Amino acid sequence: MKKSIFTIAALFMWITFAMAADPAYEAAMKKQITAMQSIPDLEASQQVTNGFIRIAEAKNEEWLPLYYAAYNQIITAFRFDVDKDQFFDQALDLIKRADEIAPGNSEITALQGFATMGKLSVDPASRGQEMSPQAMQLFGKAINLDRANPRAVILMSQMELGMAQFFGSGPEKACGMARMGIDLLKKEEAKITNSYLLPTWGKREAESVLENCK
Amino acid sequence: MKTFLLITSLFLIESLSVFSQTKITGQVDDVKGEALPGVNIFIKGSFDGTSSKLDGSFEFATELSGDQILIFQFLGFKTKELPIALDQETINISSIQLMEMITEMNAVTISAGAMQASDQSKSVILKPLDIVTTPSAMGDIMGAFQTLPGTSTVGNDGRLFVRGGDASEVGIYIDGMRVGNAYGTTTGNVPTRTRFNPNLFKGTFFSTGGYSAEYGQALSSALALNTKDLSVRSQGDLSIMTVGGGYSHTLANDRQSITASANYFNLGPYQQLIKQKVDFEEAPKSWDVEVAAQKKTGKNGLLKVMARTESGGMKLWQPLPGTEKRIQVDLRNDYRYAQANWRTILKKDWMIFAGISYSKNFDKITYDSLKVDRTNELIHIKSTATKDFSDRLSAKFGVEYFRHTFSEKLTEANQVRDYKDHETYAFTEWDYYFNKSLVLRTGLRAGFSTVSDETWLDPRVSLAYQLGDKGQLSFAAGKFHQLPLENYRVLNTTLQNSESDHLILNYLFSKEGFTFRAETFYKNYDGLVTFDGVETNASNLENKGSGYARGVDFFFRDRKTFKETDYWITYSFVDSKRSYNQFQTQVQPSFAPRHNISVVVKHFFPSLKSQLGMSFSYNDGYTYSNPNVDNSAMNSKTKSFQNLSLSWSYLPKPNLIIHLACTNVLGRDNVFGYTYSPTPNPAGVFESIPQGQLAPRFLFLGVFLTLSKDKTANNLNNL
Numbered sequence: 033m034k035k036s037i038f039t040i041a042a043l044f045m046w047i048t049f050a051m052a053a054d055p056a057y058e059a060a061m062k063k064q065i066t067a068m069q070s071i072p073d074l075e076a077s078q079q080v081t082n083g084f085i086r087i088a089e090a091k092n093e094e095w096l097p098l099y100y101a102a103y104n105q106i107i108t109a110f111r112f113d114v115d116k117d118q119f120f121d122q123a124l125d126l127i128k129r130a131d132e133i134a135p136g137n138s139e140i141t142a143l144q145g146f147a148t149m150g151k152l153s154v155d156p157a158s159r160g161q162e163m164s165p166q167a168m169q170l171f172g173k174a175i176n177l178d179r180a181n182p183r184a185v186i187l188m189s190q191m192e193l194g195m196a197q198f199f200g201s202g203p204e205k206a207c208g209m210a211r212m213g214i215d216l217l218k219k220e221e222a223k224i225t226n227s228y229l230l231p232t233w234g235k236r237e238a239e240s241v242l243e244n245c246k
Numbered sequence: 247m248k249t250f251l252l253i254t255s256l257f258l259i260e261s262l263s264v265f266s267q268t269k270i271t272g273q274v275d276d277v278k279g280e281a282l283p284g285v286n287i288f289i290k291g292s293f294d295g296t297s298s299k300l301d302g303s304f305e306f307a308t309e310l311s312g313d314q315i316l317i318f319q320f321l322g323f324k325t326k327e328l329p330i331a332l333d334q335e336t337i338n339i340s341s342i343q344l345m346e347m348i349t350e351m352n353a354v355t356i357s358a359g360a361m362q363a364s365d366q367s368k369s370v371i372l373k374p375l376d377i378v379t380t381p382s383a384m385g386d387i388m389g390a391f392q393t394l395p396g397t398s399t400v401g402n403d404g405r406l407f408v409r410g411g412d413a414s415e416v417g418i419y420i421d422g423m424r425v426g427n428a429y430g431t432t433t434g435n436v437p438t439r440t441r442f443n444p445n446l447f448k449g450t451f452f453s454t455g456g457y458s459a460e461y462g463q464a465l466s467s468a469l470a471l472n473t474k475d476l477s478v479r480s481q482g483d484l485s486i487m488t489v490g491g492g493y494s495h496t497l498a499n500d501r502q503s504i505t506a507s508a509n510y511f512n513l514g515p516y517q518q519l520i521k522q523k524v525d526f527e528e529a530p531k532s533w534d535v536e537v538a539a540q541k542k543t544g545k546n547g548l549l550k551v552m553a554r555t556e557s558g559g560m561k562l563w564q565p566l567p568g569t570e571k572r573i574q575v576d577l578r579n580d581y582r583y584a585q586a587n588w589r590t591i592l593k594k595d596w597m598i599f600a601g602i603s604y605s606k607n608f609d610k611i612t613y614d615s616l617k618v619d620r621t622n623e624l625i626h627i628k629s630t631a632t633k634d635f636s637d638r639l640s641a642k643f644g645v646e647y648f649r650h651t652f653s654e655k656l657t658e659a660n661q662v663r664d665y666k667d668h669e670t671y672a673f674t675e676w677d678y679y680f681n682k683s684l685v686l687r688t689g690l691r692a693g694f695s696t697v698s699d700e701t702w703l704d705p706r707v708s709l710a711y712q713l714g715d716k717g718q719l720s721f722a723a724g725k726f727h728q729l730p731l732e733n734y735r736v737l738n739t740t741l742q743n744s745e746s747d748h749l750i751l752n753y754l755f756s757k758e759g760f761t762f763r764a765e766t767f768y769k770n771y772d773g774l775v776t777f778d779g780v781e782t783n784a785s786n787l788e789n790k791g792s793g794y795a796r797g798v799d800f801f802f803r804d805r806k807t808f809k810e811t812d813y814w815i816t817y818s819f820v821d822s823k824r825s826y827n828q829f830q831t832q833v834q835p836s837f838a839p840r841h842n843i844s845v846v847v848k849h850f851f852p853s854l855k856s857q858l859g860m861s862f863s864y865n866d867g868y869t870y871s872n873p874n875v876d877n878s879a880m881n882s883k884t885k886s887f888q889n890l891s892l893s894w895s896y897l898p899k900p901n902l903i904i905h906l907a908c909t910n911v912l913g914r915d916n917v918f919g920y921t922y923s924p925t926p927n928p929a930g931v932f933e934s935i936p937q938g939q940l941a942p943r944f945l946f947l948g949v950f951l952t953l954s955k956d957k958t959a960n961n962l963n964n965l
Contacts, residue, residue, distance in 0.1 A: 060293040075283065075300060082286035082297040085319070090293055118351070122321055157812075157850075158373040162448075165478050199900050200855060 060087050061097065061229050068104055074112045080104050088129075095134040096229055099143060102126035103231070106147055120150040138178030139231055145170030146187050167191055182216035183231060185209055186238045193241050207245035213238045267307040268332045272339030274298045274318060282320060282344060290315040290327070308332065318342055322352065346682060348637040353682040354712040358720035358752040358765070359456040361394055362449070377444045380846055381893035381907055382861040384946060386439045387450070387471070388429075392863070393844040395765065395799035395816045396454035396467075399863050400837050401887060402918040402937055404437030405429055408454050408467040409767065410795030410822025410838040414731055417464030420471050421550060421587050424463075424648070426605030426624035431579040433611070434564050435918075435937050436530065441556065441581065443507075446538065448474040455767055456722025456750045459673040459689025459706050460630070460644060465728045465746040465771070473550060476540045477503035481954035485509075488516050488947045502541040509534050511558075522941050525563040527574065532558025547590035554583045568923030568933035576612040581605075595634040602627050617657040622732055625649040638679045646671040652732040663736050667697040667729075683712035695729060698742050702727050713753075720752040730775045730789075738787040744773040759806030761814075766798040774826040781827060793824020793832055813847040833880035836919055839865035839887070859893040859907075870919040873932040884917045901952040913942040 064083040071077045084101035091097065102123040109119035127144045134140060145167045152163040168191055174184035189209035196203050217234055224232060274285045281302025288295025289308055295317075296306035311332045316339070318326040323344040330337060346352070361372070376390060383389025388406045392399045398407045405413035418428040420442070432438040451470040453461075461468040477498040485492050494507030514529035534556035541549045559578040566572060587601030602625070609620040630644035648671075653664030675689035691704040706724030713719050727743040735741055748769045755762040774791030777784035799818035805811075819841060823832040834840075843864040850857045865887045872882040893907035910916070920934040927933055 056293060075297075078284040079297040082284070082295075085286055086288045086295045087293055089288065089317075089319075090291055118321070158375050161375060169478050195900060198852075199897065200852075201899075 054091075057087065057091055057094070058227060058229065061100075064097075064100065065229070068100065074108065074114065077104060077108045077112065081108070085126075088126075093133065095130040095137065095140065098126045098130035098133070099140060099231065102130065102143055102147065103233070106143070106150055109150055110153075116154050117151065120147050120154070123147045123150070136177060138174045138181045138184060141170055141177060142174035142181060142184040142187055145174060145184075149187065149191060164191070164195070180216055180219065182213045182220060182238075183234045185216060186213035186234045186241070189213060189241045190237060193244060203241075203244045206241055210238045210241040210245070214242075267309050268311070268334065269305065269307050269336045270316070270330070270339065271305040271336065272303070273341045274302050274304065274320075275341055275343050276323075277343050277345055279343075282323075285318055285320040285323075285344065287316065287318055290317050318344060320344055322347055322349065348679045348682045353679060354685055354710045354718050356685065356687055356708045356710045356720050356722070357718065357754045357763075358708055358710070358722035358750045359453045359748070359767075361452045361454070372450075377450075379848060379857065379859055379893070379895065380861055381859040381891040382846075382863060382889060382909060384439075384907060384909065384944070385444060387442070387444050387447075388440050390444075391452055391469070393814070393816060393846050393861060394452065394454075395763065395801045395818050396767075397818065398820070398837065398839050398842045398865060399844075399887065399889070400868070400918065401889070401916055401939065402435040402437055403837070404432075404439060406467070406469070407837045409769070409797065409818075410793075410820050410824075410835065411466030412835070412837055415464055415466035415728065417461055417468045418471070419461065419468065420552075420585065420603070421473050421601065422460070422470065422599065422630075423585050423587060423601045423603035423628060424605075424624065424626045425583065425603070426650075427581060427607035427622060430532070430558065430581075431577060431607070431609050433560070433575050433577050434562055435524065436560065436562075436940060441534075441554075441583070442471070443536075446473050446552075447471045454765075455748045455769065456706070456708060456724055458687075459675045459691040459704065459724075460642065462671060462673075462691050462693060462704065462726070463669075463728050465726050465744060466769075473538065473552065474540070475548060476501075476542065477505060479954060481952055483507075484951045484953065486949045488945070489513055500542075502539065504537065504539040506537045507535070516945075520941060520943075520945065523938060524940050525565075525572075526560065527563060527576075528559070528561035530558065530560040532556060532579075543588070544590065547588065549586070549588045551586045552584065554581075556581050565935055566923070567921050567935045568925070568927055573614040574612070575614075576610075578610040580608040597632040599630045599632075600628070615658075619653075619655040619657060621651070621653050623649075623651045640677045642673075642675045644671075644673050646673075650732075652736055654733070654736055665697050665736055665739050667695055667735075669693060669695045669729075685710050689724075693727065695743075697735065697739050698729060699740075700742050702743055702745075716757045717753065717755045720750075720754070722748065722750040722752075724748050730787075734775050734777070734784065734787055737784060741775060741787060742773060742789050744771065744775065744789065744791075746771050759804065761801070761803040763801040764798070768794070768796045770794045771824055774824060776825060776830060777828060779828065784828075791824060791826040791829075793822065793826065795820060795822035795824075795838070797821055808849075810850040810852070811847065812849075813845070816842075816844045818842040829879050831879065834869045836868045836870055836880070839868055841866040855897045857895045859891075859895070861889075861891045863887070863889045868918050871922075872920070872934075873922055873926075884919060887916050887918075888912070888914045889916065890914075901954070903950045905946070905948045905950065907946045909944045910939070910942060915939075915942065 064080055068080045071080060081101050081104045084097045088097035088101060105119045105123040108114065109116045124147050127140060127147060130140050148163055148167040148170060152159050152167060171184055171188035174181060189206045192209060193203055193206035196206055213234060220232065274282045276282055283298055283300045283302060285298040287298060287304050289310055292310060294306065294308040294310060296304050298304040313329060313331050316328040316330050323346050326342060326344055377383060377387055378385055380390045380393060391397060391406055396409050400407055406416050407413055408416055418425045428440055429438045430441055449472045453468045457468040477496050480497050483494045490509060490511035492507060492509030494505060496503060496505040510533045512529065512531040517526060517529045534554060536554040538552040543549050557580045561576045563572045564575050583605045585601065585603035589599045591597050605624045607622045611618045626648050628646045630642055632642045634640045648669040650667040653662060655662045671691060671693045673691040675687065677685060677687050679685045687708045689706040694701045704725045704727055708722035710718055710720040726746045729743055730741045746769050750765060750767045752765040771793040773789040776788055776791045778786040797820040801816050803814035820838055821840060822838040823834055825832045846861040848857060848859045867884040867886050869880040869883050871879045875881045889910045890912050891909040892911050896904045915938065917936045917938050919937045921937060922932045922934045
């Protein structure tokens with residue numbers, strides 16, 4: 033009897049273990065993350081987003097595929113000539129789904145701020161009033177949720193830079209934040225292993241802010 | 247032998263399904279047969295799948311076997327599921343067609359008569375920010391709408407006049423709830439303003455005719471103001487102006503927010519500095535206190551509560567034509583408004599709304615020795631339910647109840663006259679999309695009033711059709727009823743509804759940065775109130791008046807051609823005649839000038855951190871009755887009305903704005919009509935006094951400061 037209980041317990045442990053490290057999931061994610069790093073055109077970009085969405089549909093307990101699908105839609109909207117509002121809206125939709133799986137996640141909150149910033153950029157004159165505090169608030173919340181999240185700090189530095197440019201004040205604050213973001217990225221790098229799936233982006237964004245700091 | 251064959255074949259099948267991959271190929275198109283690239287195609291519950299190529303074709307391999315479900319997913323289209331049996335090496339899916347979903351973003355919207363101010367919708371004419379940055383508006387919502395097609399500026403009144411209708415023909419709603427006495431009470435040519443700060447609203451829907459069955463009791467127009475949802479951060483806003491000052495404080499978190507504000511206005515100091523044409527004994531002054539709160543309920547619900555109280559008054563001397571005599575007019579006003587509304591989304595695509603509002607207006611007027619107290623009270627209860635049956639068909643159902651009491655008291659004689667009306671309404675509205683380019687809306691509204699003991703029915707219909715990529719054509723028609731003004735109903739409670747029929751054809755072209763809108767309309771009026779005598783002393787009131795208004799208007803807005811520049815141009819032509827009030831024959835009303843033009847230009851100078859604004863309004867003059875010409879009514883017209891206004895907003899720091907504005911910069915002496923002496927002088931001439939402006943110009947200077955932990959906050963909306 034005891035033995036059988038042990039067996040069952042061991043079996044359960046094995047199952048949970050297997051679920052935590054689902055090799056098929058990891059491989060599928062790796063494949064899309066790699067593809068995402070070298071997107072030549074809009075078609076390829078849509079394939080990557082679709083790939084992440086397929087993973088999300090099959091593994092509906094994971095927030096990461098939704099996160100990446102949303103992130104890729106945001107980058108696509110900034111990079112290619114598409115209906116930007118539509119892409120940002122879809123990103124926000126995916127973010128909402130991710131947030132339901134993992135509420136209070138700093139990365140998801142920062143990405144929501146990024147998408148809001150994107151919506152703002154479509155029509156800054158009339159949306160700035162409403163959306164810039166929204167984006168700032170989301171970045172602030174993301175930083176509070178995880179002070180080691182480089183993306184929250186870097187995205188906030190972008191907002192700060194935009195605001196400083198609009199009001200003609202100096203970029204010092206934005207520069208300081210971007211530098212802080214770079215430092216956090218370096219700390220993060222130490223953690224990155226072969227099977228690391230969590231977001232690591234942000235360097236390019238931080239550097240574009242730092243270009244204004246001479 | 248047979249057994250052997252069976253076993254081997256079983257093995258064969260088994261090995262096939264285990265070791266071989268299945269290749270799935272096919273083609274995805276839309277319903278018109280055009281290729282759809284980028285469609286996400288995958289096997290349900292697995293990672294196996296692909297995206298369709300530019301020509302709509304797709305191909306992928308899977309190691310799965312047996313019965314599976316193939317999913318076709320594409321943004322904006324209905325997802326399709328296809329059961330397949332993975333029992334061959336290659337499966338070719340014959341052409342799959344995906345159907346586009348009809349959404350608010352891609353479908354045609356009904357634009358006949360309608361103008362939206364919002365950040366979101368695509369058929370937007372004005373943005374909320376435009377209301378506060380239009381120079382001639384001076385921060386008043388109605389001032390900004392007076393630059394839109396279908397309206398006319400009546401400078402000594404300040405209210406909104408739409409297409410030959412008087413100001414009472416515009417029904418004003420906040421979050422779907424009717425607002426009684428939305429304008430401040432005024433007297434003797436002092437223009438009024440809306441009581442509500444534009445800062446409160448996130449968007450507005452302004453209809454110049456043919457509007458939804460959800461609204462009633464407005465012959466010409468419905469103006470729906472939607473208050474802001476949850477505030478995002480805690481902050482304080484301080485304003486110091488040449489005419490007064492105020493402070494407002496907001497507390498916010500994720501689930502709820504509350505804003506409390508208080509203001510005080512006094513035109514006294516300003517009027518001492520700049521000479522006025524009207525002799526004020528006591529300059530207009532007022533104070534107001536307001537609280538607005540928002541709270542999320544459950545997952546999808548939002549509760550909004552708002553309460554406001556204000557008090558004000560003025561005292562002035564009114565000259566009498568033909569004499570040296572003048573009389574004193576003393577006006578005191580108290581106003582209260584409160585409302586609560588709640589909306590939520592239920593299961594199965596039902597959306598529920600419930601609201602209650604209360605307005606109370608109290609005027610104490612002393613006109614020489616005559617003292618009058620007027621109390622107007624309105625309670626409005628409303629509930630609606632909206633159901634989306636599919637992406638093509640949706641319906642709205644609603645019931646409303648109004649309790650409307652009015653009383654007028656002559657203090658000296660201690661005489662009171664009053665009435666209490668109960669009105670009940672039910673309405674329904676159905677939207678059907680034939681496809682994303684053609685939508686039909688039908689509505690029906692039924693009403694009953696206890697005082698006029700009358701039941702009535704308003705059928706309405708509208709249609710919109712997409713013309714090409716950027717253009718659309720809309721048509722609207724309907725019947726509209728409105729009970730007469732309180733001061734007439736109290737004299738004759740048997741007065742029935744006045745009614746109007748609308749017919750509108752609209753063309754809208756919008757492309758990024760450009761909007762062009764043309765609209766032509768015809769409306770007729772029946773059952774307007776007529777009486778003997780004058781407005782303040784009417785007798786023999788009857789529903790005998792009738793009339794018509796017809797015309798065309800154009801609107802062009804361009805935010806793209808010139809860098810950092812946004813401008814719009816409006817021209818409205820109205821031909822309107824009606825018999826109403828003391829006019830027993832059809833005349834052109836004084837509030838319906840025929841030609842109306844307005845131009846608004848805004849330019850932002852990044853180097854100066856400033857926005858410069860210019861607005862110009864013109865109309866060809868107001869009709870009036872001149873007894874020196876002949877006995878007929880409305881036999882004369884004033885010279886044209888012209889107003890050039892300028893404004894300058896300076897943002898030295900993100901949280902500080904300095905705003906300077908001046909109306910009628912050129913100092914044109916605009917006249918809105920004349921008051922005549924009732925009897926001629928010895929020379930046989932009726933002497934007159936022009937109804938003009940309080941002063942040639944109005945100058946405004948304000949400083950607005952936002953205090954918050956987040957230093958980038960600013961209160962541009964308070965301008």
